[in-house]
Amino acid sequence: MLVLSRKVSESIMIGDDVEVCIVSVRGDQVRLGITAPASVTVHRKEVYEAVRAENEAAARSRDSAAELMRSLASASRSHREKKRPTPLKTLTNPDESPTNRANPSRSARRRNTTCR
Amino acid sequence: MEIHTARFGTVRVRPTEVIAFPKGIPPFTALSRYCLIELASEAPVQWLQCLEEPALAFATVNPMLIAPDYEVEITEADARDLHLRGPDDAALLVLLAAHENPRRVTANLRAPIVINHVRRLGKQVILPAAHYSIQHVVCSDDDTISTSPNAQEERSAPSAVQARRDQGCLSSRARSPRAS
Numbered sequence: 229m230l231v232l233s234r235k236v237s238e239s240i241m242i243g244d245d246v247e248v249c250i251v252s253v254r255g256d257q258v259r260l261g262i263t264a265p266a267s268v269t270v271h272r273k274e275v276y277e278a279v280r281a282e283n284e285a286a287a288r289s290r291d292s293a294a295e296l297m298r299s300l301a302s303a304s305r306s307h308r309e310k311k312r313p314t315p316l317k318t319l320t321n322p323d324e325s326p327t328n329r330a331n332p333s334r335s336a337r338r339r340n341t342t343c344r
Numbered sequence: 345m346e347i348h349t350a351r352f353g354t355v356r357v358r359p360t361e362v363i364a365f366p367k368g369i370p371p372f373t374a375l376s377r378y379c380l381i382e383l384a385s386e387a388p389v390q391w392l393q394c395l396e397e398p399a400l401a402f403a404t405v406n407p408m409l410i411a412p413d414y415e416v417e418i419t420e421a422d423a424r425d426l427h428l429r430g431p432d433d434a435a436l437l438v439l440l441a442a443h444e445n446p447r448r449v450t451a452n453l454r455a456p457i458v459i460n461h462v463r464r465l466g467k468q469v470i471l472p473a474a475h476y477s478i479q480h481v482v483c484s485d486d487d488t489i490s491t492s493p494n495a496q497e498e499r500s501a502p503s504a505v506q507a508r509r510d511q512g513c514l515s516s517r518a519r520s521p522r523a524s
Contacts, residue, residue, distance in 0.1 A: 267420040271470055275478075279455045279470060280370045282441060282478050286402050286452070287372070289442040290351055 350399040351391070352381055362395065363459055365466045366425070372400060378466065380404075390437065392457065404437035410451050410482055418458060422469045426460045435459040440482065450479040 232240060239249040246268060249261040262270055346354050357379045365376050369392075377395040388409055394400035407414040416436060418428065428434055437457040441450050453476035459466045 267424075269419055269421060269470070269472065271472075275454075275470060276370070278478050279452070279468070282450075282452050282455075283369055283402075283439065283468075284371065285443065286439040286441040287400055289403060289440065290399070290401050 347379075347393075347395050348398050349381075349393050349401065351401050352383075352393065355379075355381060355393070357395065360464070363464050363466045365468075367467060369402070369457075369468050372397070375400060389440070392437070392439075403440040404457060405440055405451065407436055407438045407451070407453060407456060410438070410480065411453060411476075414453065414476075416456060416458070416469075416471060418469065419472070422458065422467060425467055426458060426465050427463045428460055429462075433460050433462045435461050441479075443479075449482045450477075451482050452478050453480045454478045 234240065234250050236250050236253055239247050241247055245265050247263040249263070251259040251261045253259075264270060345359070346356050348354055361379050363378045363380070365378055367373060368375050372394070375394050375396045378392050379395060381391040381393050381401075383389075383391075389403050389405055392402040392404050414436075418426075418434065422428075426434070435458070437459065438451045438453055439455075439457065441452070442448075443450060454474070455468050455470045455478065457466055457468050
């Protein structure tokens with residue numbers, strides 16, 4: 229593992245396209261600014277770990293799930309009747325997506341990620 | 345070919361029904377070949393059965409049945425991995441999990457399974473925005489969880505099926521970036 233020391237507003241480059249900038253340091257919390265091509269996905273590691281754990285739970289559900297699955301149709305139907313979810317965003321055209329509106333899809337975009 | 349499964353016994357799978365997951369489904373990253381199995385008695389659940397590990401099968405469902413307005417924006421990297429030419433090539437499924445304490449069934453809307461039904465390629469993608477939950481509650485103790493009296497009928501004759509567009513697992517709502 230490469231360990232680097234950086235000060236606030238200094239950056240590191242990962243390859244030619246990915247820049248990670250130290251935005252601020254407050255106590256044990258570091259705020260990072262990440263500039264990367266849209267093709268590079270950036271997630272907090274906790275999200276990956278949560279997806280792995282949930283996949284393991286889904287695999288364990290193979291046998292116990294059966295009875296619950298049978299109630300899926302009616303449960304989801306009543307769920308929808310009780311509380312119909314409202315659309316979080318409506319994309320009618322790819323050009324109207326928030327990402328594309330803010331930046332052309334091939335250009336770099338900036339994301340701020342807080343890591344403890 | 346015939347494959348042995350823990351849940352469905354021996355199942356006949358045509359080569360065209362095999363779905364390759366080159367990166368696996370974490371943490372089962374070494375297992376890369378799956379098929380979809382549908383039982384009439386368990387509709388609308390479709391089982392994603394691993395061909396290399398008889399015990400590994402995921403219950404999946406068309407996310408539109410759970411969240412009618414569900415929309416996914418597929419990143420360029422994921423579209424490339426899946427060889428997607430456009431939204432019509434993509435089918436969406438979400439994994440279901442049964443939990444205890446409290447007893448509930450959840451669907452992972454944050455990390456759907458995207459299947460290119462033309463190229464028979466699959467990948468679990470993680471959506472960039474936190475709009476959707478990893479444990480979206482489908483039904484819980486608050487709802488009436490009843491066991492159907494018809495539970496045991498139609499248990500026989502499972503067959504592998506394709507992810508079919510007419511089932512709505514594909515839809516125009518699955519978006520991939522346009523070719524540039």
